[in-house]
Amino acid sequence: MKKLLVLLLILVACSPKKDITQVKTNYIESLLQDDYRITTEKSIKSTRDVHRERNRAVNKIAIKKGLLDISKMYFPTSQYLLNEIDILSYDRLTKHNQYSFDDIALLNYNSAENPYGLNPQKTEKMIVNKQEIVGPILIKDLIELDFTLEKDNELGAIVTALVLSKKPYTQNKQTIEVPQDQLVRFGQEASNKLNVFFSTLPQLSTIPKVVALFVEESEDSNIPGRFVGYTLYSEGKSKYHAFDESYYYLGSDTANKKNSELNSVYNLFKSELNALIYENVSVVGLVRTVNDEIVDVELSVSAQFKTYMDEEVILSKIKSFSNQFKNETYDLTITVKDVNEVKAIFNKLRKQTNITVTRR
Secondary structure (H helix, E strand, C coil): CHHHHHHHHHHHHHCCCCCCCCCCCCEECCCCCCCCEEECCCCCCCCHHHHHHHCCHHHHHHHHHHHHHHHHHHCCCCCEEEECCCCCCHHHHCCCCCCCCCCCCCCCECCCCCCCCCECCCCCEEEECCEEEECCEEEEEEEEEEEEECCCCCEEEEEEEEEEEEEEECCCCCCCCCCHHHHHHHHHHHHHHHHHHHCCCCCCCCCCEEEEEEECCCCCCCCCCEEEEEEEEECCEEEEEECCEEEEECCCHHHHHHCHHHHHHHHHHHHHHHCCCCCCCEEEEEEEEECCEEEEEEEEEEECCCCHHHHHHHHHHHHHHHHHCCCCCCEEEEEEEECCEEEEEEEECCCCCCCEEEEC
16 A cells, blocks of 8 residues: 555656646737737637628728727737637627617617617617607627737737717618717717626626727718727726827828828829839828827829839839838838739838838
């Protein structure tokens, strides 16, 4: 018996010890400085088709950018990894039959059976610009970003966007634009309701949560919608923050009023490119601002290159000219296309003089 006991003690002592402090996290490095690394353990999101159907392509890009900017204010890229956990699954997000919006889901009508429904009750009447609308679907979509902590691979934060519809679907078929201040008030109420729902989920009850408000533009607009504010829920407290985001095109009267220096550089850039080759070169510049500060400038250069030299001349000119964009506060991206085929992407991060070029 003693021999057996000694043997067991030796086996236990010699067995490898598990270091519970070491957590292996697989992730993909970020492409640009100060971006989030992305975990490789991704789920197949059940809501992708929902977001694709409910948002224009230009809005999906804008929502992602805005959510990431807000996230970086509270969740450092050095400590958090971007994940795709799918907490807001299809069944939790939306179930509807021919626009009845009666089923139990967040994006449907609020009711006794659906207490966490973020939209008004089906028979609820609202006065908008002295007109009555019934049962408006003001919350069109709900988009989620999940963040895990690198140190332990545990869920550390969730950041969401409520997509508010300016011209909502209504039960009485009234097509009317809801003023932004009225949308924001409703969005803040819906944010608090969503936070109450989050508190019922064990994995979300103790972590910080952000609910942002994104107001979409009309379907015929070529400018993305914009974020107007967000609420941070943390340690039992909540605080709403304004987030005044806007977009405008360079070369417009608005651009000249907002930033005449940048607009002049853009016009010169456009002129010099068109002087280089016989074919017409199209240049479109879109500016994104937050609280009146420029944070992104995206230039799209499109031409029909007849020869290899045409392409090389344009790309060389873009690289040399890029230093004239004084991007102290904004990231500069220049995409070059031959008709619809992307040939190169130039990236110049704020406060940096060097530019990176990715050839296709």
